Amino acid sequence: MPRPTRAPPSPHPHSESPAPKALRRRRRRHPSISGAAAAAIHPSPPLPPPSIHLRRCRRLPIPPKNRSQRSRRTVGMEEPMSRLTHDLMAEILSRVPYKSLCVCKCVCPAWRDLIADPESRKKIVQSLAGFFYHIPADSAESRGLAVNYADLSAFPWASVPRTYPRLPLPPDSADCFFTVKDSCDGLFLTRIGTGTPEPQSGYMVSNPTTGEYILLPHSGYAGNCCGSYLGFDSGVSTQEFHVFQFVMGWPDQDQDGVPPVVTGLNIYSSETGAWVAMEPKWDIQVSLCGGPLGVFSEGCLHLLIHLDGLAIVDAKGLKWRTIPVPNFIDPSFSGFIGKSAGQLFYINSDDSEEGYGSASFSTISVYVLSEGIYNQDASYLDDGCAHWILLHKLSDVIPKENFCLGWDLKVIGVHPHANIIFMADFNNNELLAYDLDHRESTAVHHIERTYLAHEQYFPYVPLLSSLRLATPS
Structure with missing residues (x-):
């Protein structure tokens, strides 16, 4: 009688071969355990990779065996880039952020030469090259422009100007004195005063890179109590600049020792070539801080204002807004605002005012303003400074264990593309560059003590774009 045969086990639902013999032996040792329990105790072996069961598979490229084959293949990969024209490559690189542009210099000699080419640099983004700062008038030239230049082009994060920058002056200005009031994305705003019995003042906007300048018409304001600021964005295609003249005064003549408040505003547009006068529309009386420069963004x-705030007005005079800033010290003494990578920075100390000048007053806080602030309709925001984001809290900026911001140190600028802030060190008579990423300070320029205490520093970014200033003949 023939011996009965056992039916073969059912195949695995995801496998084309029967279960291994080792698995069948394990199942015989536990005849009383159900299939689900047995599977839990003795799980199935991992499935083989699907590529093993594929009858047809894509052949992988075989790496070249010798150097000649590799070089021919490399040339084939670079061929599409080599077909691009010089102007097209410059147009592409002009859209690359500054940090990535520095990396592009290391790709090949052709890219390095293209980025360094003067004609290409007119389109490519430029970085900080140095600072202009005021000096005592007795050491200035006869025309009365009392400024010096701190050259920072030797550092890797700085731009290298084609020529040594000089602020241009109009002819026949021997009887005039000039005061730099503001700088913005490569343009400089200078106030021109006359020494006549009836003093008059006007404004000039100039480009030190090209030597061009334009004399603005008179604003109609004949007084001397005003604040002047420049608004320009080199990244906007319109290439329009604005000049803001804030007229200030005292509503109550008996308020001695109280700073003046803004009573009027004149805005000049390079597109129209005319001034527009208007009254301030803030919800509160605004008193501008005299030291810090303004920032033109969005x-x-x-502008920093007294009573721990920030005042905002657009170039058309349509949007007016004030928001608080996160600090306990009057921003007119130690506060600073600047723009880096398209973001607005606020730098001050978070130490309490009771500890001002003591050992506890020795930190610097760096905040960035939330971009959503511009989408809100409220003219005054008081949300506990929730729109400010704390980025850094520094206590090791200088070797001195305890320092006072505004007394030992003064923030004078931020790098437009890198995480670097610039400070004047009053103890060592130096300008410092502090790297926020690596927490390192570097002395970048030596300056005399008399130039440090109460002077303003105006950042210089070479402007090589197609902006044309109508230079008078």
Whole structure:
């Protein structure tokens, strides 16, 4: 009688071969355990990779065996880039952020030469090259422009100007004195005063890179109590600049020792070539801080004001807004605002005012303003400074264990593309560059003590774009 045969086990649902013999032996040792329990105790072996069961598979490229084959293949990969024209490559690189542009210099000699080419640099983004700062008038030239230049082009994060920058002056200005009031994305705003019995003042906007300048018409304001600021964005295609003249005064003549408040505003547009006068429309009386410069961003001018605030007005005079800033010290003494990578920075100390000048007053806080602030309709925001984001809290900027911001150190600028802030060190008579990423300070320029205490520093970014200033003949 023939011996009965056992039916073969059912195949695995995801496998084309029967179960291994080792698995069948394990199942015989536990005849009383159900299939689900047995599977839990003795799980199935991992499935083989699907590529093993594929009858047809894509052949992988075989790496070249010798150097000649590799070189021919490399040439084939670079061929599409080599077909691009010089102007097209410059147009592509002009859209690359500054940090990535520095990396592009290391790709090949052709890219390095293209980025360094003067004609290409007119389109490519430029970085900080140095600072202009005021000096005592007795050491200035006869025309009365009392400024010096701190050259920082030797550092890797700086731009190298084609020529040594000089602020241009109009002819026949021997009887005039000039005061730099503001700088913005490569343009400089200078106030021109006359020494006549009836003093008059006007404004000039100039480009030190090209030597061009334009004399603005008179604003109609004949007084001397005003604040002047420049608004310009080199990244906007319109290439329009604005000049803001804030007229200030005292509503109550008996308020001695109280800073003046803004009573009027004149805005000049390079597109129309005319001034527009208007009254301030802030919800509160605004008193501008005299020391810090303004920041033009998102089409608006930002200014630090007394009572721990920031005042904002757009170039058309349509949007007026004030917001608080996160600090306990009057921003007119130690506060600073600047723009880097398209973001607005606020730098001050978070130490309490009771500890001002003591050992506890020795930190610097760096905040960035939330971009959503420009989408809100409220003219005054008081949300506990939730729109400010703390980026850094520094206590090791200088070797001195305890320092006072505004007394030992003064923030004078931020790098437009890198995480670097610039400070004047009053103890060592130096300008410092502090790297926020690596927490390192570097002395970048030596300056005399008399030039440090109360002077302003105006950042210089070479402007090589197609902006044309109508230079008078």
